[in-house]
Amino acid sequence: MARYLLMRLGQALVIVILVTLITFVILHFLPGGAARAILGKEATLEQIAAFNHEMGYDRPLWEQYALYLQRLVRGDLGYSFQLNQSVAEAIGQRLPKTMLLSLASTLLAVVVAIPLGVVQAVRRNKWPDYTINAASLLAYATPIFFMGLMMIILFSQVWPILPPEAPQGFTLAEVLGDPAGLVLPTLTLAILTVAVYSRYVRSSMVDNLNENYVRTARSKGLSEGRVIVGHTLRNGLFPVITLLGMYLPALFSGALVVERLFNYPGMGLLFWQSALKRDYPILLGVTLLISVATVLGALVADVLYAAVDPRVRLKAGRS
Amino acid sequence: MTTTTSVQEDEAPVRAMWRQGLEVFCENRLALVGVAIFALLAAFSFLGPIFYHTDQVHTDLAKVFLSPGTAGHPLGTDGVGYDQLGRLMVGGQTSIVVGLAAGLLATVVGTVWGAIAGFAGGWADAVMMRVVDAMMSIPALFLFMLMASIVTPTVPMLIVIIGAFAWLGPARLVRGEALTLRTREYVMAMRGMGGTGGRAVRRHIIPNAIGTVTVNATFQIADAILYVAYLSFLGLGVPPPAANWGGMLSDGLSDTFSGHWWLLYPPGIAIILIVLAFNFIGDGLRDVFEVRLRRR
Numbered sequence: 001m002a003r004y005l006l007m008r009l010g011q012a013l014v015i016v017i018l019v020t021l022i023t024f025v026i027l028h029f030l031p032g033g034a035a036r037a038i039l040g041k042e043a044t045l046e047q048i049a050a051f052n053h054e055m056g057y058d059r060p061l062w063e064q065y066a067l068y069l070q071r072l073v074r075g076d077l078g079y080s081f082q083l084n085q086s087v088a089e090a091i092g093q094r095l096p097k098t099m100l101l102s103l104a105s106t107l108l109a110v111v112v113a114i115p116l117g118v119v120q121a122v123r124r125n126k127w128p129d130y131t132i133n134a135a136s137l138l139a140y141a142t143p144i145f146f147m148g149l150m151m152i153i154l155f156s157q158v159w160p161i162l163p164p165e166a167p168q169g170f171t172l173a174e175v176l177g178d179p180a181g182l183v184l185p186t187l188t189l190a191i192l193t194v195a196v197y198s199r200y201v202r203s204s205m206v207d208n209l210n211e212n213y214v215r216t217a218r219s220k221g222l223s224e225g226r227v228i229v230g231h232t233l234r235n236g237l238f239p240v241i242t243l244l245g246m247y248l249p250a251l252f253s254g255a256l257v258v259e260r261l262f263n264y265p266g267m268g269l270l271f272w273q274s275a276l277k278r279d280y281p282i283l284l285g286v287t288l289l290i291s292v293a294t295v296l297g298a299l300v301a302d303v304l305y306a307a308v309d310p311r312v313r314l315k316a317g318r319s
Numbered sequence: 320m321t322t323t324t325s326v327q328e329d330e331a332p333v334r335a336m337w338r339q340g341l342e343v344f345c346e347n348r349l350a351l352v353g354v355a356i357f358a359l360l361a362a363f364s365f366l367g368p369i370f371y372h373t374d375q376v377h378t379d380l381a382k383v384f385l386s387p388g389t390a391g392h393p394l395g396t397d398g399v400g401y402d403q404l405g406r407l408m409v410g411g412q413t414s415i416v417v418g419l420a421a422g423l424l425a426t427v428v429g430t431v432w433g434a435i436a437g438f439a440g441g442w443a444d445a446v447m448m449r450v451v452d453a454m455m456s457i458p459a460l461f462l463f464m465l466m467a468s469i470v471t472p473t474v475p476m477l478i479v480i481i482g483a484f485a486w487l488g489p490a491r492l493v494r495g496e497a498l499t500l501r502t503r504e505y506v507m508a509m510r511g512m513g514g515t516g517g518r519a520v521r522r523h524i525i526p527n528a529i530g531t532v533t534v535n536a537t538f539q540i541a542d543a544i545l546y547v548a549y550l551s552f553l554g555l556g557v558p559p560p561a562a563n564w565g566g567m568l569s570d571g572l573s574d575t576f577s578g579h580w581w582l583l584y585p586p587g588i589a590i591i592l593i594v595l596a597f598n599f600i601g602d603g604l605r606d607v608f609e610v611r612l613r614r615r
Contacts, residue, residue, distance in 0.1 A: 011449075018453035030469060141541070141594035143548045143565065146587045149572055157576075253460035257549060261572075271461060275468045276554055283468065287461050294456040 004306055012299045019291045023284045024068050028061075030280055037280045038081060077288070078281035080274075087285035091267060095289075096172040098266035102255055105186045106244070109193035114237065116194070117201025121236070122228060124206060136195035144254055148188040148261045155184060166264035185262040189254050193247065200243050205236040238309045245301025248294045340607040350603020356596035360589065364411030373405025376560050384574075387581045395581045397567075398574065399559075406562055407585055413563035414593070417477050417547050422540030424482030429489025430532050434520045436490070437497025448494065455487045460549055467555035474557055477550070481543050489535050496528040530608030537601035541594045548590055564590045 030037035034057060035048040052058045056067045077087035120129045139147070156164040166185050167178035208214065209232055217231045259268035267286055274282040344350055379400030387395040394403040436447035466480045500506060506523050548565025550556050556566045564586040571583035
């Protein structure tokens, strides 16, 4: 286990370093150079020269990258002159709200998708399987903002029980104080996730239902319910842990769209506003942070998976 | 004489293979529905304007928000007076072209990258795949928006932006295939006879992985069409007077509450239909290639 953990940690570290390299390269491909992009069109040549010197942008590239890394390690993600705020602070104010939305919708999705996937696997190639499959394919093909709008029309206009806008509170506590406003964004983000997860649960359960140990359980005379709940479910659900990690990038992308649609003041909305204003320090900071979160999420998921399923770490150790 | 027979012997199984593949594909009724939907939407978008002339360049502020059924505008007009039916055709062209081109670009780049990494193995493989991992851990939409905020999005730019980051999936897939294929006897035999690594990639790895790649390509096209829609929704699509279904749909969002439903549902349904169509086609193709693998 220690060996697997170490190997996986090393891999994650390499990926994080590569991600910083990517954002560093993008920073240097900004139109007019980083100084022009950050200080704006009106900056004078003197200001640009001073900024370049202060940030070390007049030094050799490798030295600049080392400086960039140093700053990152200290938690310095740069400064947004447009918000007049450090990038770390701006993100810190919004990150908890995005986490709340992502967590709530993932929880909801898992709770819904597992029974759906199990039903599909048990009744495979019969009408429940076909119906759920059709529904999840339809959900997958619908742009998430279109889906969200349908929800608004349905639950705020036709049958007005929920507010069409997300809570506008500045702090997490304020947002939590308005739970009704969170329902539609969470639901919208969860629907797409359910579509992906239930497919995965189905195929994993189908694989396990064909295993020898299931046949043994059946031939012992166990009821079908006992076979599924007591024997297959545990093994069939292990891979879902990995999916939780693998699905993170798509979840964050979805959150970006949902936050924009419902005007939810999270990191996605911040990113969107910054993209329209070309506020590059924020854009790069958010991109970097969210990528690191993805890498860490995948790492945690893989380690958890290895912890519950010994076959994984054995296989990894051997190769 | 001997050469002609050998040519015939070579060609007959190939033709039979194609026929068999086509039969399997046709057995999947949804796949046929997918092909039909795609053909209809493509014909509507590309041939439609020949029969149904509209001005999609000049705005007409005297004719904004006309309801469907108004004389000369069967689907009404939008907020600047463009005919909605004609706009759906123009928008469809962009959506289909960007989807196909970005999907194909991603597939080609990913296939080559994955085949080289998988066949080279060792350090080259490790480095190339970590690059894929790193890019994959940046959520796609964030990366697209970052790129789109640096360059002005035009149709070719959109294709490059989406294609440049969508190749990661195919790269992983092909690398996996290449890893198993390189240890197959016939590849090792060819290497033993002095064949180069490049030949192995070109003659064996890519042709053998083509099934997986083709299936994946159809899903890539569907995803690319969705990405264009998302970028338009986030305000970074192609600027007017150009149009695409995603952009029309997101413009339609703001019009819904004024009751202009014809600006919302037609492009929304068009996107859903074409994404479904490519998914159906992909499933049908998967049947084709999986059957062939099973019978071998």
